[in-house]
Amino acid sequence: MxxxxxxxxxxxxxxxxxxxxxxxxxxxxxxxxxxxxxxxxxxxxxxxxxxxxxxxxxxxxxxxxxxxxxxxxxxxxxxxxxxxxxxxxxxxxTPPSDRRITDCSGVDAAYVRATNRFFFESQRYPYGQVRGDADRTDREIRNVTRYRVGRVVREFPRIEPVAVQCEHWTRALVGLHFFPDANHRTALATLYSLLRLNGLAPPRGTWPFDGIDAAVTRSKLLRSYHCDVRFDTLWERDELFAHWRRFFQRGFYDRPDRHHEATPATTLDRVLECARQHLGTR
The missing domain is CATH 1.10.10.10 (Winged helix-like DNA-binding domain superfamily/Winged helix DNA-binding domain)
Known part of the structure; x- marks a missing residue:
């Protein structure tokens, strides 16, 4: 591409x-x-x-x-x-090409799927298995079609500033929730690859930006219980987008985020676990 x-x-x-x-x-x-x-x-x-x-x-x-x-x-x-x-x-x-992602050629559907499989197979990262069944989890990863992931890559907005592109990419992958687990890790890892491919990556050791644990947990709450991300609603600017916008604007431009220190990640984890227990969802 x-x-x-x-x-x-x-x-x-x-x-x-x-x-x-x-x-x-x-x-x-x-x-x-x-x-x-x-x-x-x-x-x-x-x-x-x-x-x-x-x-x-x-x-x-x-x-x-x-x-x-x-x-x-x-x-x-x-x-x-x-x-x-x-x-x-x-x-x-459009913003100058050196301030936005214009080339997605190295991050295609196969790369996104391979990134999630890396998290599934790695012993360093926990990966939630479908009903405790590793074989079923493996099948569900393999059943994610290249066509569906490829649509996100192909229709990705290449005419927005880089921070907005980061918000859209993350919202799309975590919202569509292609994989049984590690969708946030997959989104952020592939996003870093996109940034590096386009000469925009932050220095290693600073990515993801500070506060990522709370940001991911808040994102899980929004995705599961508030926002509805589908292919026809891709690139909408809902609360899930706004959440990631605050995160990336703070990371790229050092803009204040009143939510950043408002609620500790441990508190958000308890809220998420309580919601899952009461509503029976992941």
Missing amino acids: SGDDPRPWRGHERSATLDDAAVVDYVAEHGPTTPRAIARGRFRENVIRLQCRYLDRVGLLERRGAERFAAAPGLDVSGGDVPDCGYVDLSSS
Whole structure:
């Protein structure tokens, strides 16, 4: 997968995606609307969500809320505001390439699965087995399809600043919860590989950032009992995203996080264990 195209989903499964012109036309015709409405259950809602955001950035759409967009004032759909190719030029509206992840070629679906298997097979890390059965756990890891993981990689937003990309990647992998266990470890390990591949990795020994234990436990609570992450809701900015945003903004930019020291990790662990016992979930 090339790092040159910030939208590698272009041309892939073309019948499941819309070009920018079709998105703008729909919004202009129907008035303020959401990515879900534009998708109509036929097209990739998560891709359309990204398109709406950058179309707002280039001035063709106008954000009216977290998930609502309208045509920009004075938009002339028939006057060529969208190029004939159907996609707008993003070269002047994205962060510099040295401040974002643009190349995912070394972290494909096979790499993500292999990373989780490493945690399963390693004696250094505990890995929760499905009903205490190692063989069943192994089968469930093998049953995670490359296609599903590959969609996350292929449709990953390459036009956001690096901290936002980290938030999206972590939310996607821990929220979709592909594997029986170690989804947070897999997300953070593969994210570090992405950062290193793009020359953005923090020095070894500082990754993951301080406070990771509490961050992971809080993330487990949000994923299990508050947020609903599915393929059509990928790249939404819900509370799970906001949680990881606070974590990575603090790590990359040293911005304060009032939640960081508010609740000790041990307290959050007790809350999570209590929730699991009462609700019977993992």
